[in-house]
Amino acid sequence: MAMIELEGVARRFETGAGRVSALTDVDLRVDTGEFVVVLGPSGSGKTTLLNLIGALDSPTEGVARVAGRDLTQASRSELFEYRRESVSFVFQTFNLFPGLTALENVRFGADVAGVDDAPAVAERVLVDVGLGDRAAHFPAQLSGGEQQRVAIARALATGNEVLLADEPTGELDFQTGVQILELLRADAERGAAVLVVTHNREISRIADRVVELSGGRVVSDGPPPEGRKPVSDLHW
Amino acid sequence: MAHSKGLWLRWSWRDLRSRWLQVAAIALIIALGSGTYAGLSGYTQWRRQNYPASYQALNTHDIRVATTKGTTVPEGTLLGSLDQLEHPEWLAGAEERLIVPTQVDASAAGSTILVPGEIVGVDVTGGGPDIDQVHVMRGRAVDEGDITESRVVLDYHFAEHHGLPPTGELTLSGGRTVDYVGLGFTPDYFMVTTEQGSLLAEAGFAVMFAPLQTAQELAERPEQVNELVLTLREGVDLDAATAEVERWMDRVHPGLAAEVTPIDEERLYRLLLDDIDGDQKLFRIFALLILGGAAFAAFNLTGRIVEAQRREIGIGMSLGLSRWRIAVRPLLVGLQIALLGVVLGAGVGLVVGSLLSDLHESFLPLPVWEAPLQPGAFLSGIALGLGLVFAATVYPVWRAVRVDPVDAIATGPRSTRGSGVAPLLRRIPVPGSSIAQFPLRNVLRSPRRTALTAFGIAAAIAVLVAVIGMVDSFLSTIDKGEADILGPTPERVNVTLDFFYPTDAEQVQAISEVEGVAAAEPGLALGGSLVDGSEGDIDVFIQLIDFDNELWTPTPVEGSLETESPSVVISEKAAADLGVEPGDTVTLRHPRREGLVDYSFVESELPVSAIHPNPYRFMLYMDLDDAALMNLEGIVNTVAVEPEPGVSGDEMKRALFGRDGVAAVEPVADVAGTLEDAMEDALGFLDVVRGAVLVLALLIAFNSTSISADERAREHATMLAFGVRPRTVLLTEMGESLIIGVLATLLGIGLGRLIITWLVRVLLPSTMPDITVWIDVAPATYLTAAVMGVVAVSIAPLLTIRRLRRMDIPSALRVVE
Numbered sequence A: 001m002a003m004i005e006l007e008g009v010a011r012r013f014e015t016g017a018g019r020v021s022a023l024t025d026v027d028l029r030v031d032t033g034e035f036v037v038v039l040g041p042s043g044s045g046k047t048t049l050l051n052l053i054g055a056l057d058s059p060t061e062g063v064a065r066v067a068g069r070d071l072t073q074a075s076r077s078e079l080f081e082y083r084r085e086s087v088s089f090v091f092q093t094f095n096l097f098p099g100l101t102a103l104e105n106v107r108f109g110a111d112v113a114g115v116d117d118a119p120a121v122a123e124r125v126l127v128d129v130g131l132g133d134r135a136a137h138f139p140a141q142l143s144g145g146e147q148q149r150v151a152i153a154r155a156l157a158t159g160n161e162v163l164l165a166d167e168p169t170g171e172l173d174f175q176t177g178v179q180i181l182e183l184l185r186a187d188a189e190r191g192a193a194v195l196v197v198t199h200n201r202e203i204s205r206i207a208d209r210v211v212e213l214s215g216g217r218v219v220s221d222g223p224p225p226e227g228r229k230p231v232s233d234l235h236w
Numbered sequence B: 001m002a003h004s005k006g007l008w009l010r011w012s013w014r015d016l017r018s019r020w021l022q023v024a025a026i027a028l029i030i031a032l033g034s035g036t037y038a039g040l041s042g043y044t045q046w047r048r049q050n051y052p053a054s055y056q057a058l059n060t061h062d063i064r065v066a067t068t069k070g071t072t073v074p075e076g077t078l079l080g081s082l083d084q085l086e087h088p089e090w091l092a093g094a095e096e097r098l099i100v101p102t103q104v105d106a107s108a109a110g111s112t113i114l115v116p117g118e119i120v121g122v123d124v125t126g127g128g129p130d131i132d133q134v135h136v137m138r139g140r141a142v143d144e145g146d147i148t149e150s151r152v153v154l155d156y157h158f159a160e161h162h163g164l165p166p167t168g169e170l171t172l173s174g175g176r177t178v179d180y181v182g183l184g185f186t187p188d189y190f191m192v193t194t195e196q197g198s199l200l201a202e203a204g205f206a207v208m209f210a211p212l213q214t215a216q217e218l219a220e221r222p223e224q225v226n227e228l229v230l231t232l233r234e235g236v237d238l239d240a241a242t243a244e245v246e247r248w249m250d251r252v253h254p255g256l257a258a259e260v261t262p263i264d265e266e267r268l269y270r271l272l273l274d275d276i277d278g279d280q281k282l283f284r285i286f287a288l289l290i291l292g293g294a295a296f297a298a299f300n301l302t303g304r305i306v307e308a309q310r311r312e313i314g315i316g317m318s319l320g321l322s323r324w325r326i327a328v329r330p331l332l333v334g335l336q337i338a339l340l341g342v343v344l345g346a347g348v349g350l351v352v353g354s355l356l357s358d359l360h361e362s363f364l365p366l367p368v369w370e371a372p373l374q375p376g377a378f379l380s381g382i383a384l385g386l387g388l389v390f391a392a393t394v395y396p397v398w399r400a401v402r403v404d405p406v407d408a409i410a411t412g413p414r415s416t417r418g419s420g421v422a423p424l425l426r427r428i429p430v431p432g433s434s435i436a437q438f439p440l441r442n443v444l445r446s447p448r449r450t451a452l453t454a455f456g457i458a459a460a461i462a463v464l465v466a467v468i469g470m471v472d473s474f475l476s477t478i479d480k481g482e483a484d485i486l487g488p489t490p491e492r493v494n495v496t497l498d499f500f501y502p503t504d505a506e507q508v509q510a511i512s513e514v515e516g517v518a519a520a521e522p523g524l525a526l527g528g529s530l531v532d533g534s535e536g537d538i539d540v541f542i543q544l545i546d547f548d549n550e551l552w553t554p555t556p557v558e559g560s561l562e563t564e565s566p567s568v569v570i571s572e573k574a575a576a577d578l579g580v581e582p583g584d585t586v587t588l589r590h591p592r593r594e595g596l597v598d599y600s601f602v603e604s605e606l607p608v609s610a611i612h613p614n615p616y617r618f619m620l621y622m623d624l625d626d627a628a629l630m631n632l633e634g635i636v637n638t639v640a641v642e643p644e645p646g647v648s649g650d651e652m653k654r655a656l657f658g659r660d661g662v663a664a665v666e667p668v669a670d671v672a673g674t675l676e677d678a679m680e681d682a683l684g685f686l687d688v689v690r691g692a693v694l695v696l697a698l699l700i701a702f703n704s705t706s707i708s709a710d711e712r713a714r715e716h717a718t719m720l721a722f723g724v725r726p727r728t729v730l731l732t733e734m735g736e737s738l739i740i741g742v743l744a745t746l747l748g749i750g751l752g753r754l755i756i757t758w759l760v761r762v763l764l765p766s767t768m769p770d771i772t773v774w775i776d777v778a779p780a781t782y783l784t785a786a787v788m789g790v791v792a793v794s795i796a797p798l799l800t801i802r803r804l805r806r807m808d809i810p811s812a813l814r815v816v817e
């Protein structure tokens, strides 16, 4: 079943210095339970793509349907509802709330998504990402990798069916990176559509599908050339 | 290097522009503070220059010799014996005059204006008077040609208050009518004051300036006078001359009881001049509070600009830039804010100055009122504004450039290792969902910022509480005094007789027989003073009434009216100033009749029997039986009259007005009514204060939330990305503001109370020695303060709603710390 469907999507930015085409004529379909890696050099439009799917931004052309909703036609309040209940983000720059503890940051995700029994879910997910003992710490007291794991826990705690992760392993050492990817894979296995942006070609080996962007266009889309490998196979 | 200097300037200018709203808000706050300071100080300068100039312009007397109330001397007695002074050459001028009480009916179509007043008869020969000239505001002055025509000049303040035309007709006691040909006043009436004070006294007191002969004829005192005024040659010592005049009175006119007063001991003169200093102190406090609020706000903003630049500062330091070079940029921002502030402040100062000048001219018209620009006041306002903001910038910059580059570059909020209470406070568990936690968490996360914002708003609220609380306290004090004066007979009317009469005189007896009079109670009213060794004497108004009478007696708050020997009932204020309590003895200087019409002042040691609750220090009561002390047994000059039920004060006034022997009729309730009128007028002014404080609090709060909105753009974007609605984000910010607002309000109320206490304990005793003010801030005032503080502050985030709604979430999220 198609969870994400993009048809002829384009995103152009008008700037004082001219027009920038971040995405051009993008068609993309992601099913439930699929783990998709988006590859591409810097500036190729990866973050822009995630922003469109997450309804943080809207396309200048084309149609985007996610979780049965036409994002290009949806009203403001429908978009807010969509963001609360259908999609969750792991940002390139974490964006944790410095005023909340690790646990409270995770709990925030569960709270806004309206998860039943949010406190228990938050605690469980934080343990899942291996930070059970850092629950009461504030982001500033955590390392970059730990902060990234809290950010992932916050996204997982929403229990939403679409998970968008922008360079989730960018700041991490290999060991931690692998842990994170396992968590994301597990989410896909539970039935979520997971989209992971990276410019690390190695990571694409564990994906169900690899979408490559270049200059704002999809240049290839298909399973990894060597077939999908388990996470334990990774090394970089 | 020139190129690089340009870069620093451009860079700081860019910093400024990116926060122009906050910068404008701070500049405006500074402008309000420094401008108010400059305007108020300039106003004080004008008063300092114009008051003496006005006294000079009308050739005001230096020494006044006034015979005891109710007594007169033949014209020329005093003037003719001046050559017997030790140094007659000290005198520049001398004039005699007659001042007599009367009752004035100035009723115009539709309104009854029946008030006590006085006729001031002055020598108009040769264009006179030369001393204490009449400053004519409308119409014309009176001259020799008016002597036989009963023409007078009416007091301008009285006419203005009642909206009377510049010429017209007045009816006096005894049914005589006079024409007034102009409106004006002499230095003695720059402000109208009566025994009840100066607040709107002009409403109930009509002064007429007449040729001496006209006054004598109206008062039926031909060829009599009761005052001598003297001016001294330049360079003559006032105290020496006064002492000499006193000796001259004792030596040349031993039987004549008279008061010799140098100008600098006259009540109005002192009141006006002391007021300047008292007001200036008050102004300074309010202006400094506003400036203080401005300083906190400036400190807040610049501190946060510097905070936001910490990484840049760290990068600069790791690139090897000197601390000074790094500090230049934020310091330039501070300087630019300060400059903008004082430029706007100069404008505010001009507006405040011209408002005050106009207000002064309508409230206290003077013959000389010039209001030139006061560069000194402006310079000090500017210096204060500049200095405060600059200091507020230097401190955070100094702190920032002292840290190690590695700490400066480190990501994450700097409070990680945290200063002071922050880390402790952050551990406080907060109930509720994670979103509900944001407000309190944010407050606790940055206690310093919270405190700065709260202090700024608290300063504004303190001004509000202090100003309105003072008015409350005055009102409450007046109320208490009124309750005491009205007592069980609020309809009572006080009749002042034009002279001393035996109790059984026809004039006195007739009053109780007037239709509508239920009861009449004669008494005596005399001037005197309580002798105080250390502080100078306290003038008192001695009222002798029968302590057993049914109409009214003072209610003792301490002690008792039941005493055997002669004793006095004094005010709480007098008791405090003299350091006495019931049972102690005071020295009362009072007149004593010698022979038939002569009086002399004597001192009597008298026990204090009780303290009365009237706030006015000069009210002193004695039992009528004690009149023997004054050698005035069986003699009276006042009558308290209780009208029959259903007869109003106005009707009683009409009935008694113009009767033989009656000088003035005044319902006791009128005094209080006039004071309430004055307070009504003050309400407009209070609205201005309320408005200004609201604007100030809003500006500070807005500034703070606006900075927060910048700092938290990423957090807000994250919340929006998770589907949290803008209105929920706003609610979290409002919740935080609410907490700050409550803190600020509590702080402001506390500070306001402190100011009131200071005003009442320290300032008022020196500027208004005649009255006790009991601190009594109305609950409504606290409520206003609370509503302002809490509401202004919590709605401030609403001003950022647009920004939140239009936020470009992806850009806000992408920003790297």
Ligand SMILES: Nc1ncnc2c1ncn2[C@@H]1O[C@H](COP(=O)(O)OP(=O)(O)OP(=O)(O)O)[C@@H](O)[C@H]1O
Residues within 6 Å of the ligand: A013, A014, A015, A020, A021, A022, A040, A041, A042, A043, A044, A045, A046, A047, A048, A049, A199, B811
């Ligand atoms: N708000 C914007 N205004 C103008 N241009 C933009 C904006 N956002 C993105 N772009 C441009 O769109 C292009 C794609 O940007 P995007 O952030 O999607 O790249 P990316 O693939 O995520 O790169 P990276 O790997 O460096 O994160 C870039 O050329 C970028 O400059």
Ligand SMILES: [Mg+2]
Residues within 6 Å of the ligand: A046, A047, A048, A092, A166
């Ligand atoms: Mg990117």
